[in-house]
Amino acid sequence: MTKLRILTYPDPVLAKKAEPVAEITPEIKQLIDDMVQTMYESDGVGLAAPQVGHSIRLITLDDTGPKERKNPMVILNPVFSDCTGKKESEESCLSLPTFTCKVNRFDSVTVKGMNEKGEDIEVKAEGLLAIILQHECDHLEGKTLVDHASRLKRTMYDTKVKKWQKD
Numbered sequence: 001m002t003k004l005r006i007l008t009y010p011d012p013v014l015a016k017k018a019e020p021v022a023e024i025t026p027e028i029k030q031l032i033d034d035m036v037q038t039m040y041e042s043d044g045v046g047l048a049a050p051q052v053g054h055s056i057r058l059i060t061l062d063d064t065g066p067k068e069r070k071n072p073m074v075i076l077n078p079v080f081s082d083c084t085g086k087k088e089s090e091e092s093c094l095s096l097p098t099f100t101c102k103v104n105r106f107d108s109v110t111v112k113g114m115n116e117k118g119e120d121i122e123v124k125a126e127g128l129l130a131i132i133l134q135h136e137c138d139h140l141e142g143k144t145l146v147d148h149a150s151r152l153k154r155t156m157y158d159t160k161v162k163k164w165q166k167d
């Protein structure tokens with residue numbers, strides 16, 4: 001397994017809508033293994049394929065992570081249904097170093113998709129797991145946390161990123 005490089009904002013791959021996964025090839029299986037390892041080694045609780053340069057509809061997550069690592073999940077081509085309730089969540093992202101912002105999320109969601117074996121799965125989630133699912137699926141739509149932030153907060157972060165790129 002290989003730790004992958006995580007793309008950071010404003011990389012254009014992060015702003016692109018990801019393509020569905022047509023079949024689970026040996027390359028996709030390797031990508032899944034590498035993404036899970038990268039997620040844990042980066043102290044994350046979720047990772048979407050676009051964050052590692054693959055514009056496909058694939059997410060890995062573990063709501064017990066990054067320390068416990070008891071519930072690793074893989075979902076290909078996730079689709080939401082039965083989204084209920086509202087919750088404000090303070091979030092950060094591996095692709096947005098030092099950035100945090102409050103996001104309005106659903107409190108409870110159901111996600112349908114495929115697991116790494118190509119089997120249909122349905123995940124009913126609430127609380128932290130529901131938030132992680134929504135956050136990672138945002139990446140599949142080409143959205144990052146800066147898209148949820150106020151114009152002022154986004155401008156301040158853009159300024160900081162431009163300074164880092166010069167240094």
